[in-house]
Structure formats: C-alpha cells, structure tokens
Amino acid sequence: MLIRKPLPKYKGTYILPLLLMLLLSSGCSVTKVVPEGRALFWEYDVKVKGEKDSSNRSADLETELSQTVRPKPNASILGLRPKLAIYNAFYTEKEKGLKHWIMTKLGEPPVLYSELDTATVSQIMSSRLHNRGYFNNTVSSTTTIENKKASVSWTAKIGEPYRFRKIAYTLNDSLPVHRDIEQTREESLLQTGEPYDLATMTAERVRIDGVLKNEGYYFFSPELLIYSADTTVGEPGERLVDVVLRVKNAASAKALQPYTLDDIFIFANYSVGDSLATNDTIDYKGYHYIPNENYVRAKHLLRGVFLEQDSLYTREEHLLTTKRLNAFPAYKFVNIEYEVDTVENNALDAFIYLTPALKKSLRAEAQMVSKSNGFSGPGINVSFQNKNAFKGSELLSVDFTGTFESYVGGRGSGPAPEGIEPTGNQNLTSYEISAKASLTIPRILSPFNLRNLRTEFAPQTRIGVGASLLNRVGFFQMNSFSATYGYNYRPTQTLTIDVTPINLQYVQLANTTPEFDKYLDRNPFLERSFENQFIVGSIYQLTYSTQVFEDRTNQFFDRLILDLSGNSLNAFQSVTGFPPPTDEEPRTIVGNRFSQYVLVDNDFRHYLNFGEESQLVTRLVVGAGFALGNSTTLPYVKQFSVGGPNSIRAFRARSIGPGAYRDTAQVTSFSFFDQVGDIRLVGNLEYRFPITGFFKGAVFMDAGNIWLFRDELNDDGEPIRPGGTFDSSGFLNQLAIGTGFGLRVDVEFFVLRFDIGIPVQVPHLPKGERNVLKDFNGSFSGENSMVLNIAIGYPF
Structure with a gap:
C-alpha cells in the first residue's frame, strides 16, 4: 500500500537537518552525564604479538579475544553514538514521563570505565589462548584517559603453539564399542602436526558420539570420553603434546552396548x-x-x-x-x-x-486500501483451513477475497485519455472478487509407484483451482479461471524444487464499454494482451537459500523461475497438420487463442550480517519473457512491472516505464491498466539496523525499469510507446532510481513496515533533466516529493 500525505513544507524541509545536527553534535555531548572523576569506556583494541608463531593465526585470535571484552562500549554508527546522544539529550532523574521514556527506550546509558574489570578480562583472554595451544602466554592492558574518555589496549604475547605429536586411543578392551570407535579414526578431527586446540578436541568427542549413535549406542554420550595430555614429550623446546583418548572407567554397561x-x-x-x-x-x-x-x-x-x-x-x-x-x-x-x-x-x-493440531480454522481480515492514484476502499479476506481433510494430513485451504475501490480525487485528477469519454460518474468504482481452493498432500501422487524418499522434508503434491472477477466500472470486466497440479520437493535444507507440470489459465475480457473498445482499437498490442486466451503450460522453480543457517555471516538466496505456455500444444498442432498461425488467424483451442511464450525470471539476494542484528542486503532481479509462434505479445497477466513497496519505493506501483516512455493518462483517474513490459531489471541495496526493542531502522537505494523487446506500432507505423524498447547501450540512463529510509516494527511473527522513498532519477524526463534530487521539495506533496510506503513484512 502506498500513500501520499500532504505535509507542511517547513516540517519536511527542516526535520532532516535537525536530525543530522543531533547526530553530529553527539560527539561533544557523550560525556554530559558522566560523573566527575569517572570516565566513559570509549573504545578498545586487542593486539596479538607472535613473531615466532608459525601458525599465522594472529588475526583470528584478535577477533576471538575481542569478543571476551565485557561490557562493550556504547553502540556506534560511523563513529557516532546516536543512542548515547539521545540518552544525554533527554536525561532526567524522574522515573516517568515522556523524557524518561525516550531516555530509557530510545537511548542508552553511558558505559563507564569503572564497570570494566581489565584484570579479569586479561585472565579470560589468557585462558582462551591456553585452549588454543599457547600454554605460555602473557596478556596485559594499558588504559589512556582523556577528556573523560577511556581507551583500553590489550596486548597478548605468544610464541609457537604446542602441536599434536601423537594421538592414541586406549582401546584394549574387547567390548564392541571400542572396535566401533577404532573404525572412526580415519575421520578424526585431530591430526598430528596441527596446533593443540581444545575446541577441536571437544568437537572430536561429539563426532565420535554421533557415529556411535548411528551404530545403536542409544545411551552413549560425549562425556563418557576423556583425554589425557602429556607435554613433556620430545626434545626440550619442541613444544609437542601427546594425547590419549579413552572411555571412562565409570561408563555403565548399557552405555557401551548397541540396541x-x-x-x-x-x-x-x-x-x-x-x-x-x-x-x-x-x-x-x-x-x-x-x-x-x-x-x-x-x-x-x-x-x-x-x-x-x-x-x-x-x-x-x-x-x-x-x-x-x-x-x-x-x-x-x-x-x-x-x-x-x-x-x-x-x-x-x-x-x-x-x-x-487444531483441525479446522476460519479467519477473516478486513483492510483499508489507499493508493496514490486516487483510489481507496475497503477489502476483506476470509480463509478456511482443514489440516486433515481426507484422513491423510492433507491441508485444504479455501480463500475468498474482495476489494472495493472508489475514486476520491487528489493527485490523479485530469482529462480523459484520447478516445475515452468521461463516464459521468465522478466516484469511479472498481472491485475485484476472487475465490481460490488448494489441496496440499504430504506425499507424491503419481500414476507410477514411487519409492518413499528418505529426505528430511516430506515431498508434497499441490492441487489448486481458482476464479477471479475484476470489474472496472465504466470500462471493462475481466474474468480469470485457473487450475494447477504440481509437486514440491526439498532434497536438502538449502534446495527446493517446485514443478508444476499442469498450469491452466483462461482470461476473458467481458462487458467492455464502447469507449474502452475504441481505445483498444488504437492500441493493437494492448488489445492482444487483453484478448480472451488460454495459458496452457508448465512452471518450473528452483530455489537455493542458506538463510536456514542463522549464524552465518554471509547468506544467499536465489530463485529461478521458468514459465512456459503453448509450446507443446503448438508443436502438436504443427505435427498434426494445422495451418501456420498468423495475427489474423491464430491457432486456437475451443475457439480461443492460446498464448505461446517463454519466460525466465531470477531473484538473487545476498545478506551480510554483522554486529547485533545489523544487516546489509543486496538484491538483483532480472527477468525476460518472449512471445513466439502463436503470440506476438505476452498476456497482460504475465508481463513485468516495477515500482511500489517491494520494488522501487520512490515510485508508485506499476508506474515506471517501459524505458523512457511516459503515459500521460497514467496520472489521471482513467488509469485502468498499468505499465508493463517484456524485460525487467531491478536492483536494491538496503542497510538494516536495530534501534531499540522491536523497532528496526533501514536506509536503502533502489533502481530499475522495464522494457519492451520490440516496438509496438500503430496502424500508421508509429511506436505506441516511444522510448520503451530495450537498448543495451543506453538502458542504464533509463533506470528509475530512488533512495530513502524506513522504520520497521518487528515483533517476530509480524512486521509492520514504513518506508519513505525519495526520487533521484526519473527515466521519462528529457536527457539532462532526469536527476531530480536537486529539486527535492522535502514534503509529501507535489513533484519530486517523498513517498510513504506502508506494508506488511520485509521487502525482500
């Protein structure tokens, strides 16, 4: 949902500079509430000096030791400490009131140097180094205090680490468990010549336990394995250690036998x-x-x-x-x-x-839709679920949706497009009603007898039917009917395969007005995308995601979709002697044209996680659809569009492009269809960071557009949408670019998102005038203004 709301210009003009001044002033106000004689714990660093260390692990050790420092200094962003600045700016000794709420909820109290026990931290660092094989190490710290700010430097001096010389298993017993442990030695995590590492030794116990658990040893546990280490071996100064692994003598008999x-x-x-x-x-x-x-x-x-x-x-x-x-x-x-x-x-x-689980459930949702094109109205969604429909744990879902919109004026008023007569109804109304039923079966339904797949995730069979009615009062009515049959299979945690071999859809344009018919007559390509037609084909989707591994610094997501229609049917009709298709005489089924196209769409995302809940997300979406054979254009429901809350947030949904083309009717109340194209390119960059509690913040930049593969010509041979075709040498200059910032209310199971988009480059303007950031008016109204997007969930 995208809303433009008028705002007094002076507020939009001065609020951003005021916030910037607050951040810039935070450097000189951070010690405002630090008591006299105390110091703020400002920063720290850890250096590991190991000139004689041949393992070259200093950088990793510095990172590990830095994590042991407690408490941490106040959170900083780009060298600034905004949360501490807020605490100081709204500091009050009162325990209630607005200032107290802002100070405690949005601010952060100063972390004082007196709260830091440098000696204890040094001991913890020394223990960590000991666990990594540096039995002889020293850790010291120095503190510098200036202007009530304390900076601490830790220095760890290490030499060559102790290394494994010999790794032995004391398994002289005839019990089966000893033989089974011996058979795992080839996969051991402990290798001679490697530095002594307690974490690796612990992981080796867990590995052996995992192997035994798969050999029937139900009552075995890693704690039943114990190490003995001898550091007196080898020549003096060699720093070698012999390790012996054995089963504890106190292990019970039931823990040492398979079941x-x-x-x-x-x-x-x-x-x-x-x-x-x-x-x-x-x-x-x-x-x-x-x-x-x-x-x-x-x-x-x-x-x-x-x-x-x-x-x-x-x-x-x-x-x-x-x-x-x-x-x-x-x-x-x-x-x-x-x-x-x-x-x-x-x-x-x-x-x-x-x-x-609760077998049956009924849920109803009401919503209010308000769009920047001047339409608003209520919506309702009713959903019924049966989680065991046919005594096989089948999930039956039935959804009914209705949305009703009326034109209420505002930005979007204007004259009717050429060829369209005003309806006389100033409250232009449209509504959409849809019903969809789907059945998800946790097994593969197939005419063949397939073996039960041994995967963590149950393969699914999906069957769905649906119907929808879109009525633009005074223009047209569009009916759509669909049926799908497909499979979902997840062979691993990171890979999902979704195959829909049967994808049927019928789109019917009905009850058009004479005015709308005239408009279609003047736009033959648009007319073909609206005409009654069948979509008969298959959809294949491959998704790779590492987001299931939440502790990873780098996470990846990639979804590739291949959508095909009419190709097999057209080939069959060619083999069986049907005449070649033409624009005037296309091939049909039951008297209606069927669409023929190939469509590929790929959505790639990279998530870089750092700090506490901070994340840098990069996204690139590339898609292309090509009509061939029996079609000269993609069906309207399959064409690409960009703009809106999940795309380019500084522009209205479906309002961009194609290319440098601008439809003057799109800013009027007669925008009964949106801008669509054959090619899509969208890039997003978003930095997400925590504010306080369940409040999260973001700054972002979006860019993208859609294009046509070929020019659409009218009867006079002139382009219907000039500037809309893709040109490899100039498409970058036709990107719509926007930036902005956002606030998210993230309560785990629900995310409410407010994003403010600011236009930077508008592609339909003349060359040299497309950069509009210099004309940004700082308000929510007029040209080059901010756009408020309200949505549910993260954009990607």
Whole structure:
C-alpha cells in the first residue's frame, strides 16, 4: 500500500537537518552525564604479538579475544553514538514521563570505565589462548584517559603453539564399542602436526558420539570420553603434546552396548494426560497403531516413519522420523521416547506420541486500501483451513477475497485519455472478487509407484483451482479461471524444487464499454494482451537459500523461475497438420487463442550480517519473457512491472516505464491498466539496523525499469510507446532510481513496515533533466516529493 500525505513544507524541509545536527553534535555531548572523576569506556583494541608463531593465526585470535571484552562500549554508527546522544539529550532523574521514556527506550546509558574489570578480562583472554595451544602466554592492558574518555589496549604475547605429536586411543578392551570407535579414526578431527586446540578436541568427542549413535549406542554420550595430555614429550623446546583418548572407567554397561528396535507404538491421537492403554490397537505392517484410524490413516502416516522393528537404533532414523512427522499439518507436536525392552535387555521399545493440531480454522481480515492514484476502499479476506481433510494430513485451504475501490480525487485528477469519454460518474468504482481452493498432500501422487524418499522434508503434491472477477466500472470486466497440479520437493535444507507440470489459465475480457473498445482499437498490442486466451503450460522453480543457517555471516538466496505456455500444444498442432498461425488467424483451442511464450525470471539476494542484528542486503532481479509462434505479445497477466513497496519505493506501483516512455493518462483517474513490459531489471541495496526493542531502522537505494523487446506500432507505423524498447547501450540512463529510509516494527511473527522513498532519477524526463534530487521539495506533496510506503513484512 502506498500513500501520499500532504505535509507542511517547513516540517519536511527542516526535520532532516535537525536530525543530522543531533547526530553530529553527539560527539561533544557523550560525556554530559558522566560523573566527575569517572570516565566513559570509549573504545578498545586487542593486539596479538607472535613473531615466532608459525601458525599465522594472529588475526583470528584478535577477533576471538575481542569478543571476551565485557561490557562493550556504547553502540556506534560511523563513529557516532546516536543512542548515547539521545540518552544525554533527554536525561532526567524522574522515573516517568515522556523524557524518561525516550531516555530509557530510545537511548542508552553511558558505559563507564569503572564497570570494566581489565584484570579479569586479561585472565579470560589468557585462558582462551591456553585452549588454543599457547600454554605460555602473557596478556596485559594499558588504559589512556582523556577528556573523560577511556581507551583500553590489550596486548597478548605468544610464541609457537604446542602441536599434536601423537594421538592414541586406549582401546584394549574387547567390548564392541571400542572396535566401533577404532573404525572412526580415519575421520578424526585431530591430526598430528596441527596446533593443540581444545575446541577441536571437544568437537572430536561429539563426532565420535554421533557415529556411535548411528551404530545403536542409544545411551552413549560425549562425556563418557576423556583425554589425557602429556607435554613433556620430545626434545626440550619442541613444544609437542601427546594425547590419549579413552572411555571412562565409570561408563555403565548399557552405555557401551548397541540396541535394536523391538516394538514400535504409534499414538496417533495423543493428548497430554492421556492414559497409555493399548486398547483398540491396530497392528499394521509390524507397527502398533493406537487407538484407531479415525484421525490419520496408518498407511499415510507410516510414510513419515523410518523406525523399523528388528533394525539397529540410529539417531539418523530418529531425527528423520521426527522431522517428517513434524511436517504433517495434522499434528502440532511430535515426541519419540525409548525404553529398554522388558524381555530383551539389548532391545528398545519406541513410543511415538503425536499431538493433533487444531483441525479446522476460519479467519477473516478486513483492510483499508489507499493508493496514490486516487483510489481507496475497503477489502476483506476470509480463509478456511482443514489440516486433515481426507484422513491423510492433507491441508485444504479455501480463500475468498474482495476489494472495493472508489475514486476520491487528489493527485490523479485530469482529462480523459484520447478516445475515452468521461463516464459521468465522478466516484469511479472498481472491485475485484476472487475465490481460490488448494489441496496440499504430504506425499507424491503419481500414476507410477514411487519409492518413499528418505529426505528430511516430506515431498508434497499441490492441487489448486481458482476464479477471479475484476470489474472496472465504466470500462471493462475481466474474468480469470485457473487450475494447477504440481509437486514440491526439498532434497536438502538449502534446495527446493517446485514443478508444476499442469498450469491452466483462461482470461476473458467481458462487458467492455464502447469507449474502452475504441481505445483498444488504437492500441493493437494492448488489445492482444487483453484478448480472451488460454495459458496452457508448465512452471518450473528452483530455489537455493542458506538463510536456514542463522549464524552465518554471509547468506544467499536465489530463485529461478521458468514459465512456459503453448509450446507443446503448438508443436502438436504443427505435427498434426494445422495451418501456420498468423495475427489474423491464430491457432486456437475451443475457439480461443492460446498464448505461446517463454519466460525466465531470477531473484538473487545476498545478506551480510554483522554486529547485533545489523544487516546489509543486496538484491538483483532480472527477468525476460518472449512471445513466439502463436503470440506476438505476452498476456497482460504475465508481463513485468516495477515500482511500489517491494520494488522501487520512490515510485508508485506499476508506474515506471517501459524505458523512457511516459503515459500521460497514467496520472489521471482513467488509469485502468498499468505499465508493463517484456524485460525487467531491478536492483536494491538496503542497510538494516536495530534501534531499540522491536523497532528496526533501514536506509536503502533502489533502481530499475522495464522494457519492451520490440516496438509496438500503430496502424500508421508509429511506436505506441516511444522510448520503451530495450537498448543495451543506453538502458542504464533509463533506470528509475530512488533512495530513502524506513522504520520497521518487528515483533517476530509480524512486521509492520514504513518506508519513505525519495526520487533521484526519473527515466521519462528529457536527457539532462532526469536527476531530480536537486529539486527535492522535502514534503509529501507535489513533484519530486517523498513517498510513504506502508506494508506488511520485509521487502525482500
């Protein structure tokens, strides 16, 4: 949603300089409330001096040691400390009131040097170095205080680290666990010649435990492994260490033996507090299914169970079963417990407890839409869900949506386009009503008997149907009907494959007025994109994302979409002897043209995480669609557009381009269609940072446009949209560019976003006049003004 709101110009003109002055003045006001005789903990640095250290780890060690400093100095941005400046500017000893709220919620109290215990920090740093093999190290600190600001420098002196000379496993016992540990040595994380490292030694214990857990050792744990280290080996001064790994003598017998699975009980409708009686138990393929199949049928549920009777217990099968069952919409909680069998002491009984989720839900949402083109009105969305529609944990969703808009004036008034007669209704009304039903099945439905895929994420089959009606009163009505059948498969945490082999859509233009028909007659390419037609094809989508690894500094996201329509159908008609298609006589099915095109779209994003919750996001979107064969233009519903809250935020949604073209009708109340094209290029750069609590801030820059592959000519052979075709030598000068800043209210499950966009370059203006930043008026009204975008969720 994009809103332009009038604002007195002096406020928009002076608010930004005032904020800038506050930030610039923060350098001289940071010590305002520091008590006399005290100092502000201003900054610190850590240096590691190891001239004789051949491991070349000084830079990594400095980073690691810097993280041990507590407390940290006040947060800074580009050398400024705005939160501390706010605290000082609004400082008050009162415990309530507006100033107190701003001081405590938006500000940050000064971190005093007296709160820092340099000796303790030095001891922690020394311990860290000891753990990294520097058994002989010294850490010292020096403090400089000037103008009530304290700067601390830590210096760590190290030499050559101790290195592993020999790594031995004391496994002289005949127990099976010792043989199984010995077999893992080739994969050991400990290597002779490498520096001693306690973290690596700990990770080696965890690795061995993971291997044993997949060999049946259910009761084993990393704590049962212990190291012995000898630093007296080798020649004097060599700094070598021999390490011996063994199993503790106190380890219990049950921890040192592997287990197989015996009875497997599945409580398919479990609630906390239920008795665990096995009445009405169904024995199905070796499983005890309790109590019955009145909720989810066993044959469907067992596709998510990978525990098998008489098989060796493995953690891998346990985790796989847990994750697959958690993916079933019918269940809210999944818990698996094991008990030693009462008859066989080397066997486990497994108990799978499945707690149902709320099966049916009905949700209604009301909204108010206000657009910068002068339209506003209410909207409503009603959604129904059944999470176990056919006793197979199928998710059935039915959505009804209605939006109603009326023209209420404002920026957008003006004369009607040539060929259009005013309707006489100053409250120009449009409405859109749609209904969509989708069924998501947590398994593959196929005419072929496919094996059950052993992946963490259950493959899904998706079936959907929908219909919508768009009515622009006084102009046209557009009906759309769709049906899809596809599969979703996620072989790994980072890769998702979405295949929709059947994608059917029928678009019908109905109830057009004579005035609108005249306008289409003057624009043949526009007429073809609006005409009744079938979209018959497939959609293939590949998504790669590392955002599941939240602790990574660099995260990547890339989504590639291939959308095809009419190609197979056109080839079939060619083989079966249909005449070649022409503009006047296209090929049809059931009397209507079908679209033929190839469309590719790629959305790439990079997230650079640094500091606490700070993030630099880069995004590049490139797309192109080419009509061929039976079509001379892409269907209107498949063409690209840019602008708006999730694209280029300094411009209205769908208002940019194509290229340097400007439709003078677009700023009027008669904007019954938006600017679209065959090629899309959008780039975004956004810096996100925390403010306080759930308030987040952002500054951004957006750029992009759309273009046509070829000129659209009218009957006189003149371009209908001059300047709209793509030119590889000049497209950069046709980019719409905007910048701005934003505030986000992020409460984890919900994000409310306010972004203010400021235009920098307007592509439809004459060359030499496209840079409009110098004419920025600092308000929300008029030309070259700010644009307020209100939206739900992050833009990308």
